[in-house]
């Protein structure tokens with residue numbers, strides 16, 4: 306394995322290359338804007354080399370908060386009304402900021418986590434004053450997740466687009482989309498085999514080999530959902546009134562629950578009593594996660610919002626549930642067994658985004674098989690939190706080895722570690738720095 310110091314140096318160079326002064330692009334030319342959970346992971350790595358810049362990364366996200374509390378999943382770089390910002394037209398919603406163009410949906414709410422980790426790297430005075438400054442932003446964001454995204458008061462937030470989960474074409478969502486939500490025109494493209502025509506309009510497959518990106522039918526399906534949301538101006542009441550796609554996603558809610566706990570810690574540190582309403586919601590969420598447990602298969606799943614039908618397709622989400630930090634011991638034991646099983650989540654280069662034995666599995670198929678470094682980070686944290694120190698250590702080692710040997714790629718084959726997707730990918734670099742630091746000073750993050 307490459308020397309840790311060399312690895313950290315190379316990772317810092319990637320982050321510098323992708324630095325756009327106030328935010329970091331995930332990778333150009335594929336992802337030229339600021340993304341919510343990318344910036345959170347980037348800040349978690351950057352804090353080790355430049356805490357001030359890490360802070361700026363998050364402050365930039367917070368500036369784009371909508372007046373209703375939502376923090377959008379993409380903040381567009383450059384001038385308003387460029388091609389990408391026109392796809393979203395966030396300015397049609399009265400809550401969107403005036404001077405910034407954003408998407409109209411959110412992403413996994415891992416911002417309290419990023420804030421406390423960056424805050425750890427600041428001196429006492431600056432830490433307290435920054436926490437005081439950002440706490441109201443985070444509180445409003447979490448409140449928005451409850452008031453707008455939990456209309457039935459169930460303790461679980463609903464998502465309206467697979468992009469909100471961060472796991473774009475993840476099979477539990479794609480199956481639901483194909484079975485129930487595919488508009489007629491996309492169905493026709495699929496059945497009449499017209500995809501070669503639409504391939505001509507795809508930019509991503511001009512940059513990355515097509516088999517490493519999602520299929521054209523899936524991409525069209527995702528864009529059609531986005532268009533339907535835009536037609537409703539991203540107004541959740543209008544969206545739900547037309548019973549569009551809504552799922553209580555497992556990954557999203559596991560991250561939400563852990564970040565609730567962290568938000569409570571921040572409130573305590575700055576002696577800012579958390580409101581009773583929010584406190585009540587938070588407690589309810591911890592219990593609600595258990596409703597997503599299926600005792601027959603011994604796994605957690607996402608759930609359809611209206612019917613409460615569980616989307617029983619095993620995916621990486623079942624292991625990300627550990628990150629919530631509230632999984633009962635006997636459930637955690639069952640999940641760890643899946644991680645040890647080479648036909649499920651334990652191939653040579655773990656953790657695959659889909660079980661190796663699944664019919665969906667493709668080793669380089671975007672979120673349908675490859676190993677991603679950010680989900681590894683969440684699982685490592687969850688394993689530590691539930692007392693599986695050896696498993697956490699082994700996964701940290703294998704992740705670092707994979708990156709050191711193959712480079713800072715977007716994702717990797719779980720079978721042979723071969724890299725895929727974008728090169729010089731920011732969160733891979735940032736997480737490499739964070740994991741390398743954990744190995745050197747294990748007390749830092751436990």
Ligand code: 2M8
Nearest residue numbers: 331336340342343468470471472473
């Ligand atoms: C991917 O998602 C975007 C849409 O949000 C895309 O497909 O263009 C996902 O991997 C997501 O998790 C990630 O945040 C984003 C930027 O890296 O790319």
